[in-house]
Amino acid sequence: MREIKIKYTYSNGKDFMHKDFTIDEIEQGCQFDEICDTPLLKDYFFVTRSLYTGLKDKNGVEIYEGDIVKFDPSVQPLDGMPQDGEVGVIKYVLNSFVVIPQNDCNINYNIDELGDWVVIGNIYENKELIGAQNE
Structure with a gap:
């Protein structure tokens, strides 16, 4: 069984703060502001939560x-696979996580089958990496 974790993101409009919680921590009542020093949250607001x-x-x-x-890719990509350097966003679609490429929203790649992806940012802090169509 995969580990269930949720990443909470907070921002003060300029900087971002992240905290991951396991489902066990959430069920036991852990809160972001109880784990972090409360003064750090001054002027920060909730942005989103993301599923691992x-x-x-x-x-x-x-x-x-x-x-x-x-x-x-660690090897030359085959036909039907993403091309070297292709950028996309992780989304949950039809009960699975997929990569939706920045250049073609009609295609998506199942990330369970492809292991050569590298995280380069997220849609909240790095919008410039994907362009407006994926916002």
Whole structure:
């Protein structure tokens, strides 16, 4: 069974703060402001929560819904696979996590089958990496 985690994102309009919680921590009543020093939250507001996919990128970074990823194959991509350097956004569609490429919203890649993605940002802090169509 995959680990269920949720990443909460807060911002003060300029900087972002993230905190991951496991489902066990949430069920036990842990709150973001109870774990972090409360003064850190002054002037910060809730932005979003993102579900952990249960997967890590090729560098061991956990992949969350809303992450921006780049395809970095260890071997030459085959036909039907993303191209080297292709950028997309992780979304939850029809009961699975997929990568929706920045260039073509009519295609998506199942991230369970492809392990050569690298997290390069997220849609909240790095909108410039994906363009307006994925906002």
